[in-house]
Amino acid sequence: MVDQPYSTVLQQREAATMGMFVFLGTEIMLFGGMFAVALGLRLTHPREFVDSSMQLHVWIGAINTAVLLTSSAAVALAVHAVRARQFRATSVLFVIAAVLGVVFLGIKAFEYATEYREGLLLPPVGVQRLFMDLYLVSTGLHALHVTVGAGLLAAVAAFAPQRATLVENTGLFWHLVDAIWVFLYPVLYLAR
Amino acid sequence: MEQARKRLATVWLALLALLALTVAGSFTVTGAASAVVSFGVAAAKVALIFWFFMQLRTEKGLIRVFAVGAIAWLAILLTLVTIDKVTR
C-alpha cells in the first residue's frame, strides 16, 4: 500500500493532501490574474463596467451557481461515503456531481448562444467589448476547468471509487472550481 | 454519521440562501454598498465551502494555512494594482 518514498500510509495521505492544496493555490493565482484584469477594468471604467455587467443574464448565472453548489454538496457527501467505506455511494454521488457539471456546461453554452443571438457576445468597440472579452476568457477558462473536473469525477467513479485519497483530492479540485465560480459570478454578473 | 450528513445538507441550504441574498442584493443596492454585499456574500460562501466541503475543519493548522495562503498573495497583487490605478 505504501509507495516508494514513504514509510507510513498516514504520511503518504498527508503528503497527497498537502500537494493538492498547494496545487489549488496555483489555481487560485491563475484565476487571480483574471481577477486583477477585472479589477483594473472596473477601476478604469467604473460606469461602463456596471452597464455591461447589467446586460448579462443574472438569472442564468444564478441557476448555474446553484447547480455547481449542489454538485459540490454531492462531492462532499461522496468524500464522506468513501471514509465510511461505502464505495457504491461514492461512485453514485460522483456521477451525480459530474452530471451536474455537464448540466452547468450545457446551461453555459445556452447562455453563450443567447448572448450571441442578442448581439451581446462580440460587440464591435469600446469598453463593452473589453468587458465581454474578459467575460469570455474567464468563463471559458472556468468552463475548461469544469470539463476537466467532470471528466475526473466520472473516471474516479468508474475505476477507483475505493481509493480514498484519490476521491478526496478529486473532490478538493471540484470544490475549488466551484469556489472560483462563486467569485466569478459577482465579479461579472453582479456589478452594480 | 447521520449527523455529518445533516451538517453537509445544512451547509448546502445555507449556500443556496446566500445565493438568493446576493441576487436580491444586486436588485436593491448599488455602488460601493453593492460591492460590499456581493463580495461579502461570495467570501462567506467560499468560507463555507472551504471549511465544511473541503474539510478544513478537521485538517491540521498547516493545511489550513496552505489553503488560504494563495488568497493572501492574491491580495498583494490586487492591493498594489489598486494603489497604482486609483492614484494614476
Added chain:
Amino acid sequence: MTDVPINKRADPNDIRDRGLSETPEERASYLRAGHTLRSWFLTTDHKRIALLYLVSVTFFFFVGGIAAALIRIDLLTPEGDLLSNEGYNRAFTLHGVIMVWFFLIPSIPNTFGNFLIPLMIGAKDLAFPRLNLLSWYIYVIGGLCTLFVLVAGGVDTGWTFYTPLSSMFAHGQVVMAATAVFIVGFSSILTGLNFIVTIHKLRCPGMTWGRLPLFVWSHYATSLILVLATPVLSITLALIAAERLFGVGVFDPKLGGDPLLYQHLFWFYSHPAVYIMVLPGLGVVSELVTAAARKRVFGYWFVAGSSLAIAAVGFLVWGHHMFVAGQSMYASAVFSFLSLVVAVPSAVKVYNWTATLYKGQIAIDPPFLFAASFIGLFVFGGLTGLVLAMLAVDMHVHDTYFVIAHFHYIMVGGTVSAYFGALHFWWPKMFGRTYPMVWGRIMALLIYLGFNLTFFPQFILGYLGMPRRYHVYPPEWQVWNVLSSTGASILGIAYLLPFVYLLWSLRYGPPASANPWGAAGLEWTVPSPPPKENFVETPVVDYPAYNYPMEMEEGARG
C-alpha cells in the same frame, strides 16, 4: 584529497582488473542501476532526473550563450554591421528568453535541488517521483517549442513581451514563444510543489526545521515563489496569445484597455522570478562557505529566515520596473521604498557568511573560490540595485546598460557562479570522481576576471546614457563596448573549460571518498555516488546542522 593514484589504468594482461573504470561504489550506485535508455527516460529516481536536467539545462545555456556572443560581436563596432536591426532584436530576445526560463530558473533547483534535497533531509526520493519526471518532460516540450521559434525566424519583443509591442506590432513567433514559456511554467510549478511537500513531509527522524541545511531552506523559499507567482505569468501570456489570435483586447488602449496592466501582471511574476533565480544560489553559497571554513554557520536562524523574507518581500517590489512607464508616482514611491527593504535580508546573508568565514581555516578549493566570487559580485549587484530602486536616480539610468550590468551581476555573477560552485562542490558526490583542483581554480578565477571585464564597463556605458537593446551607438562609447566584448570572450572560454576536465574526470578522475571535502551534512554520509535508494537505513539525526567540531579558542591562551 584521496591517496588513490591518478591514472590507475586497468592492467591489459589481467582480465579481471578493471582499473579505476568502475569502483565498487559505482557498481552499486544509481548510475549503474539500469543501463537501458528506458531506465533513464522513464526513471523516477530524483538523482537520475537531476542528471537529465543537468544535460538539458547545459544545452540551453550554450544556445543562449551563442545568442549573447552574437550580441557582443555586433557591439564591437558603433555601426550595426553583423546583424540587421531585426536580427539584433531577435538575438537579444532569444538570449533573454532562453537564459531566464530555460537556464536560470531551472538551473540550480532542478539539478542540484532535485539531486540533493532528498539526500540532505534523509529521504529516499521526492514526495511525488512521477510528477518529478513529468516536470522534466514538460520542460523538454517547452524547450522544443523554443527551438522551433528559433528555427522559424525568432521573436523580437524582448524577453518581457511588453504590450502593445507584442500584441499589436511585433511580427515574429510571439504566440509560439509565449506558448513555450507557458509550458515551461508548469514544469516550474510541479517542481516547486514537489519540493514544498517533500520538505514538509519526508524529513527523516530528528531532522527538525532547525537542523535543515540552509540549502534546503532557500529551496523552500524558492518553491513558494515558483508556486505562487508562475500561474500569474501563465494567465498573462495566455492573454497575450488571445489578443494576437482573437483580438481579445484587455491590454489594447484602443478599446480602453490598459497596457500598463500587462506590466503589473508580468512583473508580479518576473520580479519574484529574479529571486527564484538567486535564492537557490544563496543556498548553495551558504553550504560552500561553511564547508570551506569548516565552521557552523554564523546566525543560522537569520540566514534561514532571510530566505523566507526575501521570498515574501520580493512580491512587493515589482513596480520599480515601471517607474518611467506611466505608473502613478504615489505607487512608484511605495514600490521604491519596498524595493529598498529587500536589501536588508540580502545583506543579512552576506554579513553572516563573512562572519562564518572569520577565523575559519579556509580551504582555497574551487568551491570556495566560486563562493567568494559570488559574494563579491552579489554585493556589487545588490548595491547597484539600491541605486536603481531610488526613484530619482532610476529616471536617469532606466532602460540603460546600467540596468543590464546590474542584473547580470546578480544573475550571471551571482547565480551562474553559484551554479558552477555547486557543480564543483557536489561533482564528486554525483559521479564519484574528483577532478583536478588546479583547473577548477583556474576556471573560477577566469570567470571572475572575465565577468568583471564584461559587465563593469556596462555600468559606465549606462551612466553615460547608452540605452539597452540598441546596436548602433556613438563612436565615443566604442572603447567600453570593446572592453566588454573582450571580457565576454574570456568568460566564454572559461565556461567551456569544465567540459574538458569534468568530462575527463568521469573516466580518469581518482575515485572520490564519501566525504572528500570533510563537510557536514547527510549527503556526505552516503557513498559517492549514492546508491539508488539513497540510504540503506533511514538515518536518524540528533545533532545540529553544520555539525563541525568547535574550533579551539586561540584568544583564550592570551
